[in-house]
Amino acid sequence: MATVTLRSMQGKWIMACTIMASAMAFIDATALNVILPSLQKSLKASGPDLFWVLNAYLLMLASLILIGGTLGDKLGRKKVFMTGIFIFILGSLACGFSSGATMLIIFRLIQGIGGALMIPGSLSLISSSIDEKERGKAIGTWSAATTLVTMGGPALGGALADAGLWRYIFFINVPIGIIVLFFLATKVKESKIETGRTGQDFYGAVTIALGLAMLTFGFLRLPAVGFIHMQSSGSIIGGSIFLFAFIIIERKSSHPMMPLSLFSNRIFSGTNLLTFFLYAGLGTGMLFISLNMVQVQSYTQLESGLTFLPFTFFMVINARFAGSLADKYGSKIFLISGPFLAGTGLLLLSFIQRTSGASDYWTSFFPGILVFGFGMSLTVAPLTAAVMGSVSDHLTGTASGVNNAVSRIAGVFANAVLGSVAVLLFSAALQKEIKTLSFDQQQKQTIIAQTANLGNASVPEGFSSIEQQKIKKAYQAGFISSYNVIMKISAGLAYLAALTALIFIQKKAITFSPDNKQSLSA
Numbered sequence: 001m002a003t004v005t006l007r008s009m010q011g012k013w014i015m016a017c018t019i020m021a022s023a024m025a026f027i028d029a030t031a032l033n034v035i036l037p038s039l040q041k042s043l044k045a046s047g048p049d050l051f052w053v054l055n056a057y058l059l060m061l062a063s064l065i066l067i068g069g070t071l072g073d074k075l076g077r078k079k080v081f082m083t084g085i086f087i088f089i090l091g092s093l094a095c096g097f098s099s100g101a102t103m104l105i106i107f108r109l110i111q112g113i114g115g116a117l118m119i120p121g122s123l124s125l126i127s128s129s130i131d132e133k134e135r136g137k138a139i140g141t142w143s144a145a146t147t148l149v150t151m152g153g154p155a156l157g158g159a160l161a162d163a164g165l166w167r168y169i170f171f172i173n174v175p176i177g178i179i180v181l182f183f184l185a186t187k188v189k190e191s192k193i194e195t196g197r198t199g200q201d202f203y204g205a206v207t208i209a210l211g212l213a214m215l216t217f218g219f220l221r222l223p224a225v226g227f228i229h230m231q232s233s234g235s236i237i238g239g240s241i242f243l244f245a246f247i248i249i250e251r252k253s254s255h256p257m258m259p260l261s262l263f264s265n266r267i268f269s270g271t272n273l274l275t276f277f278l279y280a281g282l283g284t285g286m287l288f289i290s291l292n293m294v295q296v297q298s299y300t301q302l303e304s305g306l307t308f309l310p311f312t313f314f315m316v317i318n319a320r321f322a323g324s325l326a327d328k329y330g331s332k333i334f335l336i337s338g339p340f341l342a343g344t345g346l347l348l349l350s351f352i353q354r355t356s357g358a359s360d361y362w363t364s365f366f367p368g369i370l371v372f373g374f375g376m377s378l379t380v381a382p383l384t385a386a387v388m389g390s391v392s393d394h395l396t397g398t399a400s401g402v403n404n405a406v407s408r409i410a411g412v413f414a415n416a417v418l419g420s421v422a423v424l425l426f427s428a429a430l431q432k433e434i435k436t437l438s439f440d441q442q443q444k445q446t447i448i449a450q451t452a453n454l455g456n457a458s459v460p461e462g463f464s465s466i467e468q469q470k471i472k473k474a475y476q477a478g479f480i481s482s483y484n485v486i487m488k489i490s491a492g493l494a495y496l497a498a499l500t501a502l503i504f505i506q507k508k509a510i511t512f513s514p515d516n517k518q519s520l521s522a
Contacts, residue, residue, distance in 0.1 A: 006369040011138075013188050017378055020179065023145070030157070032157070033286055035158070037291075038162075039053070042119035043438030048220050048221075057106045058411045059412050060111075061405075065408060066205075066402060068084065072121050077121055082181055082185070084117025085181055088173065095170040096171045106413070120400040139384045154305030155302065155306050155308075162301050188200065201253050205257060207243075207246040210242045218239060218415035219420045258402055267504070270386065272387070273500050278309070281342070282410070291454060292479070292483050293307065308369065310369050311372065322380075323381030327385070329438070331383070335505050341372075342379065343497075345373070346494055347368075350491060352364050352480075374431045424480050431444075437470060454479060
């Protein structure tokens with residue numbers, strides 16, 4: 001397909017469709033963090049259930065997004081993109097009608113399948129269709145626009161949750177998806193690369209799906225059953241074996257879903273390692289900020305959603321500008337300074353203690369969110385441009401799939417591992433809090449058992465009103481203690497991302513070319 005410019009009608013339709021489709025997928029992620037308290041209460045979900053509601057989608061997305069990218073390159077980017085949107089619409093509709101946590105988790109898996117076909121198609125269509133000189137600007141526009149809608153997700157989710165309409169976070173995807181499908185079918189031309197190669201990496205898809213699922217399950221069960229139990233240690237070991245098998249399969253496959261030769265490119269390897277660290281910190285940080293605000297600091301869900309508006313403001317103002325500057329001066333300076341500032345914002349947020357609620361927002365959460373948002377706004381477009389610019393055009397779908405898979409795998413591991421760590425930290429802090437209270441051992445165990453629900457821990461029955469107040473304060477203090485540590489870990493991950501950029505990213509990108517040789521490009 002011949003390249004087009006942002007100013008052409010074809011270019012405008014490509015941008016409009018990719019932005020709407022991507023926003024449809026991303027808005028669920030940010031809005032879900034805010035509506036989790038309402039969802040938990042409505043569906044009577046436990047703490048681990050909440051992590052599975054988040055992870056079911058991310059898990060399927062991470063497992064299949066690689067093959068989604070290569071399918072687009074081989075079968076047609078628009079065709080696979082549209083198929084993903086259709087499946088995502090069906091999954092969203094089913095999620096909205098879920099009557100229990102288990103049902104919602106199952107339908108989130110279907111959403112993940114659709115997202116795996118849909119998300120890499122967005123960047124692949126842009127990178128393969130938009131003129132190279134405008135590609136950074138186009139990706140910056142995509143980043144700014146999708147982030148504007150995405151970061152509006154918390155406010156929308158909070159308003160709907162406070163009104164008892166949290167299910168509409170899923171229903172809203174249906175009309176958006178139908179509109180995108182119509183315009184893709186009528187306004188956008190097909191784009192694919194004729195490579196003469198057929199077949200798909202079925203065994204690779206199965207092994208990575210099983211590996212990630214077992215690792216996630218093992219870490220989520222760790223706080224409840226301990227490390228020596230087969231459900232935890234057995235699943236973690238089994239998952240590690242499957243991931244090792246995945247690497248072997250990819251080395252031997254004639255049509256791998258993740259061509260390992262791509263990682264011989266220093267830029268590609270570095271940007272994906274950076275992505276893993278940064279998005280692990282980002283996902284964990286945003287989840288625990290929302291839980292802290294609503295479940296401990298007594299924010300309404302709408303107030304919690306609105307607190308991220310400074311983040312949105314910076315993303316809208318800076319993302320496209322940063323993408324344009326990265327075209328001219330290279331991505332390195334942005335990929336060092338952006339994650340460093342994001343980490344500093346998360347570090348500031350890690351010192352927050354018990355506040356008086358939303359009235360204290362400007363002196364508690366606001367400074368950290370401001371710095372965090374500014375750092376991310378400098379990072380997103382240059383990072384995406386660096387990834388997509390490090391490979392030749394016929395591998396853009398695969399590169400997009402790999403990078404998106406890395407960011408989702410980071411989210412899965414962060415939610416599973418740090419979610420488990422948070423429960424363990426909460427339990428340890430709570431034991432210290434109630435140590436001086438006059439409860440017998442059985443009562444203390446009953447109180448501690450509630451830590452699996454994190455900030456939604458409720459006082460067990462059978463205690464006097466005075467005792468209930470003491471237990472409630474202990475829960476709040478214990479959760480905040482675990483929150484402080486988790487946010488510091490998230491900040492550390494962002495700092496590791498900045499260090500990775502310093503070590504791996506060069507001013508000139510090395511593009512992986514079809515004949516397995518490397519060439520320099522600006």
